[in-house]
Amino acid sequence: MTDSERDRRRRQLDAWGGATRTLAPVPGRERIGERLARLSEQGAQVYDFGDWTDQYGSEDGVVGELERRTAAALGMEAAAFFPTGTMAQQVALRCWAGRTGNDTVALHPLAHPLVCERDALQLLAGLRVVRPTAEPRMPTAAEVRDTDEPFGTLMLELPLREAGFVLPTWDELTATVEAAREREAVVHFDGARLWETVTHFGQPLPAVASLADTVYVSFYKSLGGLSGAALAGPSTLIEEAVAWRHRYGGQLFQQWPAALAALAGLDLELPRLPEYVRHAATVAGALHEALAGSGLPWWRVWPRVPHTHQFQVWLPYEAEELTEAGVRQAEETGTVLFRRWSRPPGAPPGTASAEVTVAGPGLSWSAEDVRAAVAEFLEIHASAAPSGS
Structure with a gap:
């Protein structure tokens, strides 16, 4: 990774991690101190901290x-x-x-x-x-x-x-x-x-x-x-x-931190997943409505009704410029709607897709919140997109 790539990656993480409104946490991306504190807090709810640390996955x-x-x-x-x-x-x-x-x-x-x-x-x-x-x-x-x-x-x-x-x-x-x-x-x-x-x-x-x-x-x-x-x-x-x-x-030798976090997920996050799946349908529907009224020549929300709490959005632009628009939206407004975009193998140039996940933070988003965030994202993209995009 070059210095410029490292700087770009750091900027993305700072923008996404510093946002005040997001549909889901950035997967696996927290500051170290924050993650350790969360593991300590959640782990204490699901396992006896008086027990010994684990070695080689012992049964006890x-x-x-x-x-x-x-x-x-x-x-x-x-x-x-x-x-x-x-x-x-x-x-x-x-x-x-x-x-x-x-x-x-x-x-x-x-x-x-x-x-x-x-x-x-x-x-x-x-x-x-x-x-x-x-x-x-x-x-x-x-x-x-x-x-x-x-x-x-x-x-x-x-x-x-x-x-x-x-x-x-x-x-x-x-x-x-x-x-x-x-x-x-x-x-x-x-x-x-x-x-x-x-x-x-x-x-x-x-x-x-x-x-x-x-x-x-x-x-x-x-x-x-x-x-x-x-x-x-x-x-x-x-x-x-x-x-x-x-x-x-x-x-x-020791896997207890990962196992402890997994136990917390089973106890605290697994029961919430059905609620995330249901609300993903609201978010996807609002995205569909917003893009339908955007004047874009082509776009897609897929599946139209998500099967889980995750789905795809496709737009007729290059992945790099869409990712940049999302970073700018996070920096300028504190809102993260989309994160990283990519052009999947076999997709033609000038098209890109992003994965959308709806989790705990996204439950507070109304359909109007989603439509407003889409309009904001497209405006930021249009202001910075290369001529002819």
């Missing part, structure tokens, strides 16, 4: 408590804490490959292992990949049945982030899982954001998780933890996964 410490609580929340026999979701999913998929005798995994080309993990499934785990569909949604039951190669595991990312945090209907999901069972495949859920799917599905969390043989969940993406993930499933597979966790270098 905070990591063990987190594993038991996670398994119970998901309705699974057991769970194991992992430092990253990338590690947890590689371990899960290679364990299933050994048990099924088939090293082929069926998953979406937009799924996290193919987009964000540098081919780790193939290079580290030696697994092959087939893609039941390339459509920006979860594969259908028919597509799973018609996949022209055998596979041992079907992996479903719920929600599918890169496609706009989209989910199938409950009936579609159960049919797709059943299609995999018909092919004698096991099912693994990439549930990094599984926590917030229950409102869309109309089902409790254990009912959603029970459709899969194993589930991975993240503790920081929606629950506000420091880091870390869990793999949950049958106790015999989790025992095997723990052995692979050690081989992968995931048996850290």
Whole structure:
């Protein structure tokens, strides 16, 4: 990172972190003292500070408590804490490959292992990949049945982030899982954001998780933890996964701060997620109305009604200038509506998308607040955009 890039990044963090109005906290971005104070305050509400610090994830410490609580929340026999979701999913998929005798995994080309993990499934785990569909949604039951190669595991990312945090209907999901069972495949859920799917599905969390043989969940993406993930499933597979966790270098000496933050997320943030999902529909609707009346030649809010508390906004401008407009809005007005914009792979030049998350701070935003923030953002962008944009 060059000095100019570092200065630009610092300016963004100062602007977003210093804003007085935002839809959600900046993920993982707090001043160190603030984060330590919050961990101390919230941790004391969920775990006995008189207990000893954890070493190597001992069963009688905070990591063990987190594993038991996670398994119970998901309705699974057991769970194991992992430092990253990338590690947890590689371990899960290679364990299933050994048990099924088939090293082929069926998953979406937009799924996290193919987009964000540098081919780790193939290079580290030696697994092959087939893609039941390339459509920006979860594969259908028919597509799973018609996949022209055998596979041992079907992996479903719920929600599918890169496609706009989209989910199938409950009936579609159960049919797709059943299609995999018909092919004698096991099912693994990439549930990094599984926590917030229950409102869309109309089902409790254990009912959603029970459709899969194993589930991975993240503790920081929606629950506000420091880091870390869990793999949950049958106790015999989790025992095997723990052995692979050690081989992968995931048996850290002390993980209690991350585990403590995760317990706080389970107790304090998880119960609020349905409220965030409901209010995201209000925010997305107001964004749609504001952009519809803006005179822009093209734009999109996707999904039109969010499936979770996160969704995408697309605009016909370059990502860098839109990010700059958002930083200026935070600096000049104290309001953060959008943060970082990007041009997704395959999108034409002059188009960009941003992810919008609605969490605790966003619950105070009315539809009129959102419309006013959109108008302000577009005005700031227009005042600074290059000629011809």
